[in-house]
Each structure stands twice: as C-alpha cells, then as structure tokens.
Amino acid sequence: MALVNASEMLKKAHEGHYAVGHFNINNLEWTKSILQTAQEMNSPVILGVSEGAGKYMCGYKTIVGMVNGMLENLKITVPVALHLDHGTYEGAKACIEAGFSSVMFDGSHYPIEENIEKTKELVALCKEKGISLEAEVGAIGGEEDGVVAAGECADPNECKMIADLGVDMLAAGIGNIHGKYPANWPGLSFETLAAVREKTGDMPLVLHGGTGIPADMIKKAISLGVSKVNVNTECQLAFADATRKYIEAGKDLEGKGFDPRKLLAPGCEAIKETVREKIELFGSKDKA
Numbered sequence: 001m002a003l004v005n006a007s008e009m010l011k012k013a014h015e016g017h018y019a020v021g022h023f024n025i026n027n028l029e030w031t032k033s034i035l036q037t038a039q040e041m042n043s044p045v046i047l048g049v050s051e052g053a054g055k056y057m058c059g060y061k062t063i064v065g066m067v068n069g070m071l072e073n074l075k076i077t078v079p080v081a082l083h084l085d086h087g088t089y090e091g092a093k094a095c096i097e098a099g100f101s102s103v104m105f106d107g108s109h110y111p112i113e114e115n116i117e118k119t120k121e122l123v124a125l126c127k128e129k130g131i132s133l134e135a136e137v138g139a140i141g142g143e144e145d146g147v148v149a150a151g152e153c154a155d156p157n158e159c160k161m162i163a164d165l166g167v168d169m170l171a172a173g174i175g176n177i178h179g180k181y182p183a184n185w186p187g188l189s190f191e192t193l194a195a196v197r198e199k200t201g202d203m204p205l206v207l208h209g210g211t212g213i214p215a216d217m218i219k220k221a222i223s224l225g226v227s228k229v230n231v232n233t234e235c236q237l238a239f240a241d242a243t244r245k246y247i248e249a250g251k252d253l254e255g256k257g258f259d260p261r262k263l264l265a266p267g268c269e270a271i272k273e274t275v276r277e278k279i280e281l282f283g284s285k286d287k288a
Helices: 007-016 028-041 051-056 060-073 089-098 112-129 156-163 190-200 215-223 233-248 265-282
Strands: 020-024 045-050 080-087 102-105 132-137 169-172 205-207 226-231
Touching: 007 020, 007 226, 020 080, 020 265, 028 045, 028 060, 028 265, 045 051, 045 060, 051 080, 051 089, 060 080, 060 089, 080 089, 080 132, 089 102, 089 112, 102 112, 112 132, 112 156, 132 156, 156 169, 156 190, 169 190, 190 205, 190 215, 215 226, 215 265, 226 233, 226 265, 233 265
Parallel strands: 020 045, 020 226, 045 080, 080 102, 102 132, 132 169, 169 205, 205 226
Antiparallel strands: none
16 A cells, blocks of 8 residues: 555544554664554554654655555555654655655744744645645653753644644644653643644644653543654663563574574564554554
C-alpha cells in the first residue's frame, strides 16, 4: 500500500473516539518494528521523523525510499502516513518535495501573526500536493541543558485562528512535555483541552509527549478530541533497556551474538511490545 496523508485516518479516529499512534523512527530497525506491529494489530499508523532524525538517516529522500521499499517488501496493507515532526518552515517544504505524505509546521515559538502567516502559506502548498498538515499553538515543554520546562498551555482563541486556516490537525500545548516527566509534573490541563475543543470543533487534536502520561489521562484526552498521540522516548527507553540486558548477559559473546541482526533483535522486540501496548491504549486496533 502506498503512503497516505493522515487526514482520513484522523477524521475516522475523531469520529470513532480513538487515537492513531504517531511513533518516531530513527533507523531501519525502528521503522520495520513499527510497521510490522501496526500490520499485526490491523491499525493505521503515523511514522514520525524529526529534523534531527532526518539528518541522521541521510536526508528525507533516503527516508522516503526506505519506507516505500518496506511497505512493498513487508506487504503492508494498513494505512501509513510519513510525517515530519516539529518541522521548521524550511523543513516542511523540504519534506513536501521529498515525498512525505504529511508534515508538521511548528510555529508555536513565533508571534501568533507570524505563525498564522507561515501556516497559511503551507496550507496552500499542502492542499495542492494532497499532503496533510499539522500546526502547533502553545509550545510543548521539555528538557534542554538540564532545565525542565513546565509545558505551556495554548490560548484557545489562538488555536481557533490557526484551525480556521484549513490545517488538518492541531497540536495544542496542555501542559505536556517531551521526554521524561519530572516527579512534580502537575498533569495535563483538561480545562485547556476542553476550551480548545470548544473553539476548534471537529478539528483532530494532537497530544505530543505521550511517554509517561498515565493511561487514564491519555484516555480522557482522547475522549476530549485528541485523535493523534505522539510517542518517541518510550520506544527509545525500551530499546536501550533490552539491548543493555542482552549485552550484560553476555549474549553478544555467544556464537555470532555480535551480529547486528542478533544484537539489535531484543531491542526491536521491545519496540514492538511498546507499540502494541500503545495501539491497545489508543483504541486503534482493528481500525485499519
């Protein structure tokens, strides 16, 4: 099956009160593990690529070629979108040219007027190419140089201004954070989420920083209009933990246990298990 944009799968998710998982990819193993699990679970899936991961994997055209090759070779039949995560204006345009089926423009750090102006330009370009577009209002928190940001709550009126431009999905900051959540994290602001939904109507909303948010909060967020949940750190932690255990057990020294195909296998299985758990939690199993 060829890549699809995320519009249809998110519209169905919104109407069906479930969410589609967006799982970031970092290499071939990551991509293969996520695609195989989505197929096994009969779930639509979004493969997310940050600009940093794009550089690491030798550019957006390389990624498009790898993913398209895998869809064919693995006989993937579930809907798959290839999506730029937290893209700059220039990055979004580069991914559109490279063959991505969906992009995110994160203009949340700009004044709202500039965010609107740049988003409007990308809406026109994406409509022309049949690509879905995600925009953001209210920066998502995270850790930088050891400092943890609290996670900003978006202004519902600004959310409406961006949603009205014709984007396909909207990421609104509701106290969520990238990476690990600190012990004193106050939780998601459902008051903000409800106010955003009231202003944006049927617009599918996106929850970033899905790692570490308690399951009951995820479910409540989905009930309030979240149709896409982003997961990255959790897969990374699971992969690292399984790989560490394999090496600490000395399995890389047994026979040809050092072969990358064997060395990375436990980590890949850990990613699959994480993705299975998330697909069950988000409610997208058998929704392909």
